[in-house]
Amino acid sequence: MKESPKKFFLRTYGCQMNELDSEVMAGILQKRGLERTEEESEADLLLYNTCWVRELAARKVMGKLGKLGTSPKKNAIIGVTGCMANAKGGKLFEKLPHLDFVLGTNNIQDLNAVLDEVLLGKQAVRVDPLFKEELDYEGAQRENGLKAYVSIIRGCDKFCTYCCVPYTRGKEVSRPAASIVSEVKKLAEQGFKEICLLGQNVNSYGKDQPEWNIRFHDLLCLLDQIPGIERIRFMTSHPVDITRELMEAIRDLPSVCEFVHFPLQAGSNRILKKMHRIYTKEQYFEKVALLREIVPDVHLGTDMIVGFPTETEEEFLETYEAMEEIEYSTAFLFAYSPRSGTPAKRWVDDVKEEVKEDRLHRLLRLHNRIVTKQRNQALGSSVEVLVDKVAKDPLYLRGRTRGWVQCIFPGDPSLIGTLQTIKIESFSHQTLIGTLQSCEFKSGAKGIPMFAGSSTSALPKICL
Numbered sequence: 001m002k003e004s005p006k007k008f009f010l011r012t013y014g015c016q017m018n019e020l021d022s023e024v025m026a027g028i029l030q031k032r033g034l035e036r037t038e039e040e041s042e043a044d045l046l047l048y049n050t051c052w053v054r055e056l057a058a059r060k061v062m063g064k065l066g067k068l069g070t071s072p073k074k075n076a077i078i079g080v081t082g083c084m085a086n087a088k089g090g091k092l093f094e095k096l097p098h099l100d101f102v103l104g105t106n107n108i109q110d111l112n113a114v115l116d117e118v119l120l121g122k123q124a125v126r127v128d129p130l131f132k133e134e135l136d137y138e139g140a141q142r143e144n145g146l147k148a149y150v151s152i153i154r155g156c157d158k159f160c161t162y163c164c165v166p167y168t169r170g171k172e173v174s175r176p177a178a179s180i181v182s183e184v185k186k187l188a189e190q191g192f193k194e195i196c197l198l199g200q201n202v203n204s205y206g207k208d209q210p211e212w213n214i215r216f217h218d219l220l221c222l223l224d225q226i227p228g229i230e231r232i233r234f235m236t237s238h239p240v241d242i243t244r245e246l247m248e249a250i251r252d253l254p255s256v257c258e259f260v261h262f263p264l265q266a267g268s269n270r271i272l273k274k275m276h277r278i279y280t281k282e283q284y285f286e287k288v289a290l291l292r293e294i295v296p297d298v299h300l301g302t303d304m305i306v307g308f309p310t311e312t313e314e315e316f317l318e319t320y321e322a323m324e325e326i327e328y329s330t331a332f333l334f335a336y337s338p339r340s341g342t343p344a345k346r347w348v349d350d351v352k353e354e355v356k357e358d359r360l361h362r363l364l365r366l367h368n369r370i371v372t373k374q375r376n377q378a379l380g381s382s383v384e385v386l387v388d389k390v391a392k393d394p395l396y397l398r399g400r401t402r403g404w405v406q407c408i409f410p411g412d413p414s415l416i417g418t419l420q421t422i423k424i425e426s427f428s429h430q431t432l433i434g435t436l437q438s439c440e441f442k443s444g445a446k447g448i449p450m451f452a453g454s455s456t457s458a459l460p461k462i463c464l
């Protein structure tokens with residue numbers, strides 16, 4: 001029989017959805033009286049909130065869990081949560097008999113019940129295919145007192161052929177708007193300044209509940225009215241569900257930031273069809289043009305996969321040209337790797353690894369050139385930065401622009417949590433480097449607060 005745990009260790013792998021689920025689980029455990037520790041060796045409850053989207057990440061976690069079976073920690077309670085739990089369920093016990101419980105992404109609210117079962121000497125597994133119950137988001141232990149993730153929809157109905165999410169996280173389930181508004185109001189009261197609305201496809205919000213008569217842009221309007229919330233971001237989007245109404249909301253609502261993650265995935269129509277992305281390159285480009293017409297200063301992000309089964313060099317070049325034409329400010333670029341349980345897993349992974357690597361590197365080099373060009377264009381301009389922390393160099397503060405670009409500048413830590421106007425003087429890799437244009441001290445005096453001895457001459461040289 002295991003003893004009731006006192007301290008828990010929680011490691012998160014993967015995406016922002018998992019980060020938020022971990023914050024909720026940490027809240028549940030702290031309410032139960034457990035103390036969090038960052039030292040695995042001190043804990044008597046070990047939780048691994050896993051990812052199943054990337055082969056390498058999944059393999060690493062399996063290796064880590066396997067080692068626990070032979071380590072002195074095997075007497076601790078060991079639980080696996082997250083997408084790997086959904087994908088593997090009780091089968092995980094066959095390979096890893098020292099695990100105590102497996103808890104799927106749709107069962108976070110069952111954490112206490114599962115722990116109670118384990119304390120009675122059982123191995124417990126809960127992996128429901130559909131998300132049913134509201135989570136205790138208000139009890140979540142947020143990592144940061146300034147920016148918070150807010151879940152608005154769980155699951156995905158799109159079934160891209162390379163992706164395991166619809167099989168691991170289940171169908172789309174929107175969260176009632178009243179519950180979202182109530183959470184965001186409380187976050188504002190606690191001093192949070194920025195929220196990031198989360199979902200596998202936030203633009204689908206409300207589609208599964210037509211009787212609510214509310215869509216994603218309506219939700220943005222409601223949240224924009226909440227005093228204290230300076231910035232609203234959202235991720236991630238499916239191009240098919242990005243509507244004109246959403247574009248107009250980005251233009252018209254002061255707190256909604258001008259950044260859209262607009263994942264193209266591939267530039268060839270044949271590959272897009274094989275991926276089941278349900279849009280053509282032409283339809284995608286038309287939407288980007290409309291968005292740029294409505295929100296001229298919008299920043300765009302993308303995900304792209306190279307080396308999808310049967311992708312030819314010519315088809316890869318269409319992806320390359322799309323990157324060249326659209327000039328994304330942020331890009332997550334991947335070489336294809338098959339995932340268990342997806343339709344694409346059944347196809348021959350016929351693009352050689354060295355060809356995938358070569359295509360990936362060409363695309364990365366192109367993206368680096370685009371970012372350098374954008375950073376050069378930013379020189380001399382002024383940007384609004386929400387200051388979130390002291391930078392690695394303690395003379396500098398760090399924050400992000402509305403377009404989600406990292407920016408550092410010399411300044412006093414009392415500015416953390418405020419919006420500042422920064423004049424861009426140089427950059428290093430992707431980070432903008434600037435100086436405070438002006439700021440108002442709490443006393444009402446205006447000036448540029450800096451540490452004694454710091455000066456703009458300390459700024460790094462422009463890095464080309």
Ligand code: SF4
Pocket residue numbers: 156157158159160163164165166200201238
């Ligand atoms: S839309 Fe995104 S989450 Fe949904 S299946 Fe496609 S890649 Fe996966």
